[in-house]
Amino acid sequence: MADAAVTEMRFRDPVRARALAARLGELVAGAGRQISVMHVCGSHEQAIARYGLRASFPADLEVIMGPGCPVCVTDLPEIDEAVALARAGVRVATYGDMLKVPGTAMSLADAQTEGARIDVVYSVAQAVELARATTDEIVFFASGFETTAVATAAVLVAGPPPNFSVLSAHKYIPPVMEIVAEMPGARVEGFLAAGHAATITGAAVFEQFAARHRRPVVVAGFEPLDILAALVALVELVVTGDARAINCYPRCVAREGNKVAQALLWKVFRPIGGRWRGIAHVPSGNLRLRDEFAHVDARRRFTIDVEALWRMAPPALVEHCVCGDIMAGIAAPRDCTLFGRACTPETPVGACMVSSEGTCRIWHQYGGHPDLVAIGRAAPAPEVP
């Protein structure tokens, strides 16, 4: 738990920050009821928690983290596929956050302890370099939303070496927002869209969404001021019943998005329906390789035996983990009996405590709630030249 005392929120422009927080208070007070909105990005939650933003939100404004952590929404059978490959002697390269994520019976880290060869990489290009430097088969276990999937696509289009293939657990954000918007029991009245995923998809994709589900959407950046300004815009839309999409992050997001990236994405991937952790079925939510890329698809190159893993006993405590409900936005870390006790970053029970974008991990480091202590720093942010 963060032990640094809060000195003051660190804003480049504290005057503007206070004005935005005050405006947010006026809007919510004017509504005279509780308002719940959702963001779908781990980096948004990091910024909200790191800068102690929830302490400045009005009490009647609930800002929920939804399924915005790609590691956390990776379904157990997808982890099992990677674990099964690794246990069968195939070298698996993946992003560090995927290592400790529990599958049905074990994580990649557990398989590594048993002797499986796992390579942690920071980019898909580094996994390709690994493959170039060896004759071993290298399978890149690919996780992440459209922002990351585009890099995987670019590598495959460029023609990787013959001993390289991809096990795709990539996911596409817009369809899951459709599901969450209509989920029974979900109180979400509007969405903050993830800034850098929207760099790829564009802001326009949310215009139809907003109209269809009668839920406004605001594309938001990652500075504390970006988030406050986006929340003011979003709550204004909510209280006036104006279900539009607004782009509050034009410096990184164009209305039509990045068309080159979109072309690469859909050249390599096809969207298929499937499970996300905590959300039963997301139509078009999973990105799988198209037939033209069958030769680099690990699912077709290898026979993956996950059945053996499903016959093993699940890890201890896993039935108490509410990570799925947290990703669906219907529970918070404080609702979990394991949080901060049996489940910590050192001994994570669920993916939400593993990933740097997982709600539990973020709350554990920074505190996520006004009644917890947010991290603080006495020194002011450096001046921008």
Next chain:
Amino acid sequence: MCLGVPGRVITVDGMIATVDFWGVKKHVRLDVIDEPVGPGDYVLNHVGYAIRRIPPEDIAETLALYDELLGDVRADGDLMAADVRGELAGVAGPADRSPGDG
């Protein structure tokens, strides 16, 4: 994995740009960017690929958050700062051969 990291283009050679990240020069792939970039342009990069040319008028505002995250010496264990450093680690160094070079 959502944050990306901005950097300043120094030179461009085909599909590879040499980009300056806070004094460290690294190679970034340009396969995914949707407009031409040249020396002096700032690009937002994610896992080694430039995904957006940042409009000149927005550069200072974009860099501010990263200046703070990377300049925060107390942020060694900080998740957000660690993610930015992870992004920097995902960018191949100039000594590395990039995939797909002819």
